[in-house]
Amino acid sequence: MTTEAPLQWAANPNPESGERTASLDAILPAGALQSARAFHRQIPGYRYSPLKSLTGLAAMLGLGGLWVKDEAQRLSLSSFKVLGGSFAIYKFLEKRLGRENQGLTFAELTSPEVREQLGEITFATATDGNHGRGVAWAATKLRQRSVVYVHSKTSTARVKAIESHGARVEVIDGTYDDAVRKVERDARKNGWQVISDTSWDGYEEIPTWIMQGYTTAFSEAQEQLAAQGLVKPSHVFIQAGVGALAASCVGFYHRLFGDDAPISVVVEPSRAACLLESARAGDGQARHFPGDLDTIMAGLACGDPSPLAWELLWERADVFAAVPDYVAAKGMRVFGVPLDGDPVVISGESGAVTLGALMFVMESPEGDDLRKHLGLNRESQVLLLNSEGNTDPDYFRRVTWEGVNAVPEEHRYRALES
Numbered sequence: 001m002t003t004e005a006p007l008q009w010a011a012n013p014n015p016e017s018g019e020r021t022a023s024l025d026a027i028l029p030a031g032a033l034q035s036a037r038a039f040h041r042q043i044p045g046y047r048y049s050p051l052k053s054l055t056g057l058a059a060m061l062g063l064g065g066l067w068v069k070d071e072a073q074r075l076s077l078s079s080f081k082v083l084g085g086s087f088a089i090y091k092f093l094e095k096r097l098g099r100e101n102q103g104l105t106f107a108e109l110t111s112p113e114v115r116e117q118l119g120e121i122t123f124a125t126a127t128d129g130n131h132g133r134g135v136a137w138a139a140t141k142l143r144q145r146s147v148v149y150v151h152s153k154t155s156t157a158r159v160k161a162i163e164s165h166g167a168r169v170e171v172i173d174g175t176y177d178d179a180v181r182k183v184e185r186d187a188r189k190n191g192w193q194v195i196s197d198t199s200w201d202g203y204e205e206i207p208t209w210i211m212q213g214y215t216t217a218f219s220e221a222q223e224q225l226a227a228q229g230l231v232k233p234s235h236v237f238i239q240a241g242v243g244a245l246a247a248s249c250v251g252f253y254h255r256l257f258g259d260d261a262p263i264s265v266v267v268e269p270s271r272a273a274c275l276l277e278s279a280r281a282g283d284g285q286a287r288h289f290p291g292d293l294d295t296i297m298a299g300l301a302c303g304d305p306s307p308l309a310w311e312l313l314w315e316r317a318d319v320f321a322a323v324p325d326y327v328a329a330k331g332m333r334v335f336g337v338p339l340d341g342d343p344v345v346i347s348g349e350s351g352a353v354t355l356g357a358l359m360f361v362m363e364s365p366e367g368d369d370l371r372k373h374l375g376l377n378r379e380s381q382v383l384l385l386n387s388e389g390n391t392d393p394d395y396f397r398r399v400t401w402e403g404v405n406a407v408p409e410e411h412r413y414r415a416l417e418s
């Protein structure tokens with residue numbers, strides 16, 4: 001039986017890629033990075049997430065350096081996602097209070113006086129787990145309510161994690177994309193405020209703030225790299241669901257370095273590869289990825305790109321890639337059982353997929369053409385973002401202890417066979 005190849009990819013076919021700035025300016029206008037940073041810094045419990053150097057693995061793969069921005073402990077919420085939801089809620093409230101760009105502090109925002117001024121607000125969102133948890137956490141901190149819609153395949157552990165932050169969770173039939181559409185309809189009926197990480201026609205301000213919020217992770221990483229004597233990574237592999245995180249990453253580096261930005265590879269599950277599909281279509285229009293999006297990478301199981309994110313990626317990303325579940329599972333195991341001297345990284349399915357993808361690019365025959373296209377070699381400094389920790393403990397053990405989603409025989413690392 002032939003099994004799915006470890007990797008498919010396409011270079012960004014946009015002939016004007018890298019030349020335009022419209023989308024970059026709209027999503028990350030001057031001051032946006034600093035404003036997100038200044039907000040997050042005030043949150044009690046905020047600290048930099050670690051930047052881990054996997055020196056041994058870099059040498060083994062034939063790279064100059066391998067850096068992992070580890071979001072597994074971000075504000076004790078197990079994922080980077082809270083950076084976006086919290087910043088969007090902050091910006092929304094600032095606007096509602098008529099105090100935009102006046103440096104409203106987190107302490108003021110959580111004060112009983114401001115709560116009284118604002119009245120009762122219910123924040124609503126659809127999620128595949130991590131975003132909803134961040135929104136619930138932020139709403140509770142601000143003494144407000146939240147309603148979170150999840151699709152029926154969402155694990156009990158993920159639902160419980162959201163509820164533990166005070167949200168009411170509604171389980172709906174269908175996929176993540178169906179949950180997005182339903183929460184939008186229900187919010188209109190009930191007067192809720194939607195805090196969605198994906199955008200649609202007429203709903204762009206909040207998803208923009210969410211992308212701005214994510215940049216804090218990359219701002220921190222830049223400082224941490226500078227402390228190691230590096231100006232920037234040469235390559236970044238970034239995972240994508242609706243593409244907001246990837247657009248934030250690619251946008252951040254283009255804001256800082258323009259044409260000298262790191263070469264970017266956007267990585268998706270092959271069963272939910274809406275960005276790769278959109279790139280392959282070649283006309284700049286976002287495409288829907290059909291089917292039931294059946295992948296273990298719950299955070300990346302999205303059939304529709306966020307139009308805002310897609311626009312920026314079409315403008316700026318270098319390569320779109322898609323990989324099967326066994327690639328993510330391999331990434332989880334390698335992170336958890338590192339080479340001697342390398343740090344342990346606890347990473348869930350969506351968090352580990354970029355490490356799995358990078359390993360196949362560097363080590364498998366199917367990775368040859370992409371490795372050459374990207375110019376990956378002993379000079380390269382590659383940045384990955386571990387976007388989640390152990391967010392689904394039951395499945396985490398099945399992968400790491402029991403070996404589910406093993407790499408198929410014909411795609412195993414060649415050196416092991418010799």
Ligand SMILES: Cc1ncc(COP(=O)(O)O)c(C=O)c1O
Binds near residue numbers: 246
């Ligand atoms: C752990 C994790 N990584 C990556 C992503 C991808 O983010 P985006 O949907 O913005 O592409 C998500 C989204 O929920 C996620 O939960």
